[in-house]
Amino acid sequence: xxxxxxxxxxxxxxxxxxxxxxxxxxxxxxxxxxxxxxxxxxxxxxxxxxxxxxxxxxxxxxxxxxxxxxxxxxxxxxxxxxxxxxxxxxxxxxxxxxxxxxxxxxxxxxxxxxxxxxxxxxxxxxxxxxxxxxxxxxxxxxxxxxxxxxxxxxxxxxxxxxxxxxxxxxxxxxxxxxxxxxxxxxxxxxxxxxxxxxxxxxxxxxxxxxxxxxxxxxxxxxxxxxxxxxxxxxxxxxxxxxxxxxxxxxxxxxxxxxxxxxxxxxxxxxxxxxxxxxxxxxxxxxxxxxxxxxxxxxxxxxxxxxxxxxxxxxxxxxxxxxxxxxxxxxxxxxxxxxxxxxxxxxxxxxxxxxxxxxxxxxxxxxxxxxxxxxxxxxxxxxxxxxxxxxx
Amino acid sequence: xxxxxxxxxxxxxxxxxxxxxxxxxxxxxxxxxxxxxxxxxxxxxxxxxxxxxxxxxxxxxxxxxxxxxxxxxxxxxxxxxxxxxxxxxxxxxxxxxxxxxxxxxxxxxxxxxxxxxxxxxxxxxxxxxxxxxxxxxxxxxxxxxxxxxxxxxxxxxxxxxxxxx
Numbered sequence: 001x002x003x004x005x006x007x008x009x010x011x012x013x014x015x016x017x018x019x020x021x022x023x024x025x026x027x028x029x030x031x032x033x034x035x036x037x038x039x040x041x042x043x044x045x046x047x048x049x050x051x052x053x054x055x056x057x058x059x060x061x062x063x064x065x066x067x068x069x070x071x072x073x074x075x076x077x078x079x080x081x082x083x084x085x086x087x088x089x090x091x092x093x094x095x096x097x098x099x100x101x102x103x104x105x106x107x108x109x110x111x112x113x114x115x116x117x118x119x120x121x122x123x124x125x126x127x128x129x130x131x132x133x134x135x136x137x138x139x140x141x142x143x144x145x146x147x148x149x150x151x152x153x154x155x156x157x158x159x160x161x162x163x164x165x166x167x168x169x170x171x172x173x174x175x176x177x178x179x180x181x182x183x184x185x186x187x188x189x190x191x192x193x194x195x196x197x198x199x200x201x202x203x204x205x206x207x208x209x210x211x212x213x214x215x216x217x218x219x220x221x222x223x224x225x226x227x228x229x230x231x232x233x234x235x236x237x238x239x240x241x242x243x244x245x246x247x248x249x250x251x252x253x254x255x256x257x258x259x260x261x262x263x264x265x266x267x268x269x270x271x272x273x274x275x276x277x278x279x280x281x282x283x284x285x286x287x288x289x290x291x292x293x294x295x296x297x298x299x300x301x302x303x304x305x306x307x308x309x310x311x312x313x314x315x316x317x318x319x320x321x322x323x324x325x326x327x328x329x330x331x332x333x334x335x336x337x338x339x340x341x342x343x344x345x346x347x348x349x350x351x352x353x354x355x356x357x358x359x360x361x362x363x364x365x366x367x368x369x370x371x372x373x374x375x376x377x378x379x380x381x382x383x384x385x386x387x388x389x390x391x
Numbered sequence: 392x393x394x395x396x397x398x399x400x401x402x403x404x405x406x407x408x409x410x411x412x413x414x415x416x417x418x419x420x421x422x423x424x425x426x427x428x429x430x431x432x433x434x435x436x437x438x439x440x441x442x443x444x445x446x447x448x449x450x451x452x453x454x455x456x457x458x459x460x461x462x463x464x465x466x467x468x469x470x471x472x473x474x475x476x477x478x479x480x481x482x483x484x485x486x487x488x489x490x491x492x493x494x495x496x497x498x499x500x501x502x503x504x505x506x507x508x509x510x511x512x513x514x515x516x517x518x519x520x521x522x523x524x525x526x527x528x529x530x531x532x533x534x535x536x537x538x539x540x541x542x543x544x545x546x547x548x549x550x551x552x553x554x555x556x
């Protein structure tokens with residue numbers, strides 16, 4: 001059943017990515033420009049055709065430049081145009097695409113350029129340290145937390161409640177880094193084994209070095225246009241069919257961490273809009289957000305693509321492999337491609353767009369695909385964004 | 392078009408070495424001020440919503456669901472159940488730690504195992520790395536180990552950690 005909302009149909013007709021690497025020599029603006037130029041080229045548009053620009057970027061502290069929206073605006077083609085910046089932590093990348101969608105869907109703009117950029121590596125000695133200011137200053141910061149703590153807590157709770165082993169979770173890292181070998185933009189593709197993950201440096205038990213995505217820099221951009229314009233420029237537009245986003249509260253210590261209810265809410269919103277009633281049957285390919293390996297499983301359950309605690313079993317059976325029933329992270333995900341936060345989220349949307357367009361090259365999944373989903377998540381186990389596309 | 396810097400080359404790259412005087416005087420606010428005063432007396436205080444009955448620990452002056460003011464102070468036990476625990480081998484600057492620091496979340500009592508939201512705290516847990524690794528600490532009943540009364544200063548650190556009883 002579709003919702004009764006009246007909005008214009010929106011299609012994606014172009015996308016661009018930079019390579020994801022640690023410590024790139026380009027400035028954030030140069031990276032944003034590179035991705036934006038590629039997206040315009042794929043769409044067959046020039047900057048003068050663009051009405052509005054949306055910029056997505058996570059905390060300013062990573063790039064070390066304050067007011068990132070303003071700073072990135074000329075590299076993103078946003079000068080003398082209605083330009084806005086969106087930011088919902090790790091969920092920013094997909095929110096950038098969603099925001100691009102509603103600029104067009106509302107009728108405000110016809111052609112929108114959505115750009116996401118992040119440089120994680122300038123922070124010295126480690127970008128980890130700039131996460132210090134996301135904690136509650138009164139009840140949490142005095143305990144000297146580091147960011148990996150909360151994810152380790154969520155991962156351990158997920159493992160405990162669903163009786164999942166480290167070996168089963170490590171399979172996500174193995175799968176995604178293997179998929180990334182086929183991705184020309186990827187930073188960390190490779191053949192690794194479960195054993196490699198289990199023997200890697202212990203950061204915050206149960207999180208080890210190969211359970212986490214790498215520090216990286218990069219940018220991503222997409223062009224969204226109104227339906228009738230899309231048909232003029234391409235024979236293979238990819239339609240945005242459903243979007244969803246929700247925020248849970250910041251007080252994560254007083255709620256159950258084993259299941260991401262914030263994501264279920266966002267997913268239900270997107271499914272209703274896209275008219276999807278049985279997600280596991282109707283969705284062909286997914287890019288769930290995987291900054292940590294357990295997160296992909298956690299998110300697959302929150303997306304209602306597996307029952308609670310069932311995702312690890314399906315993964316083991318190959319359900320989420322490139323040639324499986326629902327290929328998950330065929331791009332290699334954040335674990336394989338890299339994690340420049342906002343850019344990584346938009347990279348997931350782009351990767352689904354290329355799958356549906358049939359231009360994913362060596363990443364292309366074997367079975368024909370018609371409906372794809374990308375998702376991102378961020379902040380203190382709070383924010384989730386979901387986008388569903390069809391060809 | 393894109394190159395990677397190697398560790399050695401960082402020295403030739405512009406590096407701004409600067410310690411910003413980023414100091415903040417945070418306000419604890421109406422709810423957390425009482426909470427901190429409570430900690431000084433060895434009590435864990437929460438606020439209760441008159442409409443849905445939810446007890447907020449740490450306390451909140453409003454109920455986020457009903458969007459009503461919470462109406463009264465309640466004291467919860469300084470005992471609870473370990474929901475999750477982890478052992479950190481890195482500091483917040485990602486330096487290696489010799490001895491792991493063990494933290495987790497505690498569902499404070501009274502509350503039920505079926506609750507999705509409950510009065511809860513994030514804190515240190517006094518147990519060994521093996522207890523965390525084997526998950527033996529999960530579901531255990533723990534009690535706050537308070538600092539001696541004359542050393543308490545109205546901070547979350549007035550509780551040293553939660554230990555198994």
